[in-house]
Amino acid sequence: MPDPQVLRDLALEIAREVAPELRARAGRTSGIRTKSSHTDLVSATDSWSEERIVTRLNEARPYDEIVSEEGMRVSGTSGVRWLVDPIDGTTNFVYGHPGFSISIGAEVGNEPIAGVVVDPLLDEAFAAARGAGATRNGRPIRVSLQTDLSRALVATGFGYHPDRRRRQAEGLVEILPRVGDIRRMGGAALDLAYVACGRVDAFFERGLATWDVAAGRVLVAEAGGAVVNLSLPRPRHEDDRLVRPLEDLHDLDDDTVVVAAGPGFIGQLTELLIQAGAHEGA
Ligand code: IPD
Numbered sequence: 001m002p003d004p005q006v007l008r009d010l011a012l013e014i015a016r017e018v019a020p021e022l023r024a025r026a027g028r029t030s031g032i033r034t035k036s037s038h039t040d041l042v043s044a045t046d047s048w049s050e051e052r053i054v055t056r057l058n059e060a061r062p063y064d065e066i067v068s069e070e071g072m073r074v075s076g077t078s079g080v081r082w083l084v085d086p087i088d089g090t091t092n093f094v095y096g097h098p099g100f101s102i103s104i105g106a107e108v109g110n111e112p113i114a115g116v117v118v119d120p121l122l123d124e125a126f127a128a129a130r131g132a133g134a135t136r137n138g139r140p141i142r143v144s145l146q147t148d149l150s151r152a153l154v155a156t157g158f159g160y161h162p163d164r165r166r167r168q169a170e171g172l173v174e175i176l177p178r179v180g181d182i183r184r185m186g187g188a189a190l191d192l193a194y195v196a197c198g199r200v201d202a203f204f205e206r207g208l209a210t211w212d213v214a215a216g217r218v219l220v221a222e223a224g225g226a227v228v229n230l231s232l233p234r235p236r237h238e239d240d241r242l243v244r245p246l247e248d249l250h251d252l253d254d255d256t257v258v259v260a261a262g263p264g265f266i267g268q269l270t271e272l273l274i275q276a277g278a279h280e281g282a
Contacts, residue, residue, distance in 0.1 A: 001108060001113075002078070002080055002108065002113075004106075004113040004114045004129035004130040004131065004132065005114075005129040005132050007080070007106040007113065007114040007129070008106075008114040008115070008116060008127050008128065008129035008132070010057070010060055010061070011057075011082075011104040011105075011106065011114060011115075011116040011127075011215075012116045012118070012125060012127050014052075014053055014056045014057065014104065015053070015102040015104055015116050015117075015118035015125070016118060016125065017052070017056070018049050018052050018053060018086075018102055018118075019102060019118050019120035019123075020120070021045075021048070021049075022045065022049060022087065022093065022100070022102070022120040023120040023121055025045050025093075026093050026096045026100070026120070026121060027093075027094070027095060027096020027097075028096070029043040029044065029045050029093065029094055030043075030044060031043055031044030031045075032044075032094055035160075036160050036161070037160040037161055037162075039091075039160050040160040041090045041091050041094055042070065042090055043087070043090060043093065043094055045087065045093070046069070046070050046086050046087045046090060047070055047086075049086035049087055049102065050068050050069070050070045050071075050072050050084065050086035051072070052086075053068070053084050053086055053102070053104065054066050054068055054072045054074065054084060057074075057082055057084075057104075058074050061078070061080065063076050063077050063078035063080075064076040064078050064080040064081070064082055064106075065078075065080065065081040065082065066081075066082045066084065067081065067082070067083050067084070067210070067211070068083075068084035068085075068086060068211065069084065069085045069086060069088075069209065069211045070086060072084075079108050079109060080106055080107075080108055081106070081107050081108075082104065082105070082106050083104075083105045083106075083107070083210050083211045083214035083215075084103070084104050084105075084211060085101075085102070085103040085104075085189060085211040085212060085214075085215075086102065087100055087101075087102065088100060088101050088102070088103045088117075088187045088188060088189040088190070088211075088212060089101060089185075089186045089187025089188075089189070089190065091186055092185075092186045092187060097186070098119075098121045098122060099185045099186045099187045099190060100119075100120070100121070100186070100187050100190075101117045101118055101119045101120075101187055101189045101190045101193070102116075102117070102118045102120070103115075103116070103117050103189035103211065103212070103214065103215045103216065104116045104214075104215055105211075105213075105214025105215035105216075105217075105218060106214075107214070111130075112130070112214065112217055112218045112221070113129065113130040113218070114128065114129045114130065114215075114218060115127070115128050115214065115215030115216065115217070115218030115219050116128075116215055117189045117190060117192070117193040117215050117216060117219065119190060119193075123137075124136055124137060124193075125137055125138075126141070126193040126196060126197070126215075126219050127219075128196070128215075128218045128219045128221075128222035128223070129218075129222070130218065130222070131222075132222070133222050133223070134196050134197075134218075134219045134220075134222035134223040136193075136197050141196055141197040141198070141219075141223050142196075142197075142198060142223050142224050143195060143196060143197075143198055143220065143223045143224050143225035143261070143262040143263075144198035144200075144201045144262055145262060145264065146201040146202075146261075146262060146264075146265055147262075147264040147265055147268075149178060149179055149265070149268045149269065149272065150178065150179065150180065151179075151180040152179050152180045152201040152202055152265065152269075153179075153180050153181050153183060153200045153201050153202075154175070154179045154180070154181070154182055154183070154200065154201060154202045154203070154204070154269070155182070155183040155184070155185060155191040155194060155195070155200045155202070155203040155204075156168075156172075156182060156183075156184060156191075156203065156204055156205055157184060157185075157186070157188055157191065157205040157208075158184065158205075159206065159207045164206070164207060167280075167281040168206065168278075170277075170281075171273075171276045171277060171278045172276075174272075174275065174276035174277075175272060175273070175276050175278070178272055179272075180201075183200055188203075188205055188208050188212040188213060188216065188258075189212060189213075189215060189216050190216075191203040191205070191216070191260075192213060192215075192216020192217065192219055192220055192227070192260055193216055193219050195216075195219075195220050195223075195225055195260045195261065196216070196219035196220045196222070196223035196225065197223065201261060201262065201265060202259070202260060202261035202262075202265060202266070202269050203258075203259070203260045203261070204230075204257055204258065204259045204260070204269070204273060204278065205257070205258055206255065206256065206257040206258075206278060206279065207254045207255070207256070208252065208256070208258050209252065210252055213227070213252070213258055216260070217258075217260070220260045224262065224263065225260060225261060225262050225263065225266075226260070226261065226262075226263055226266045227258065227259070227260045228258075228259050228260075228266060228270065229252070229256050229257075229258065229259075230256070230257040230258075230259050230270055230273060230274070230278070230279050231255065231256055231257070231279065255279070257273060257278055257279045259273065
């Protein structure tokens with residue numbers, strides 16, 4: 001097993017190299033296209049960032065597998081798989097709005113072992129390695145101790161398809177009166193980093209991709225929190241449960257609801273989400 005701290009430090013070094021250019025280009029970017037829907041943006045800088053990160057990872061660790069959001073793939077034989085989101089929160093990036101980040105996660109045999117989320121605008125680097133804790137700019141962080149759902153600050157996000165968004169808004173009609181407040185910041189990787197440092201009490205979102213959560217789930221786990229997979233109630237095997245630990249990112253599909261929170265709180269939140277039907281419908 002490679003040393004998780006070595007992988008974390010490599011990811012941090014690379015993300016920090018890329019960050020100044022993203023800060024300089026934020027809000028001034030050209031070459032904006034759309035992907036899965038007219039609201040799903042991608043800029044030329046997403047591709048630039050991806051190229052830099054994937055090239056640097058591949059130079060440093062030529063036998064590792066790399067999967068990146070905008071399509072770059074490197075096959076590997078070492079057992080280490082990197083999951084890269086070169087700009088998570090591209091809409092924020094395009095508008096020069098805070099809330100975008102570089103997210104780099106590493107796993108071995110589906111086990112998450114290192115994760116780094118770097119916010120170029122606020123100059124914050126969140127980093128974690130299995131067994132070594134989580135930090136923000138080098139200082140240890142912990143999830144919040146919140147146990148009262150009615151006071152909790154809960155972050156969420158919305159998908160890119162109108163039907164999914166309508167369904168998510170309907171779920172919020174049930175959820176919003178039952179929690180302290182809701183935040184929609186626009187970048188799932190930072191949402192998870194914020195759970196890890198207690199800036200929000202919890203996060204949930206349906207339909208995230210592997211690269212959105214690969215780094216953040218290590219941050220939350222190492223900061224003392226839990227990340228679970230609230231999947232559709234359609235058991236494929238007898239032992240399938242509705243709420244499962246988010247261990248295997250291959251389990252993520254368009255219907256998966258990723259939920260992250262402190263340990264004293266995640267049960268109440270998943271119950272509320274199930275009552276609100278956050279895992280059902282479009
Ligand atoms: C998106 C952001 C957003 C979330 C979307 C993601 P992208 O990632 O994380 O907050 O709501 O579901 O796809 O497309 O900006 O890399």
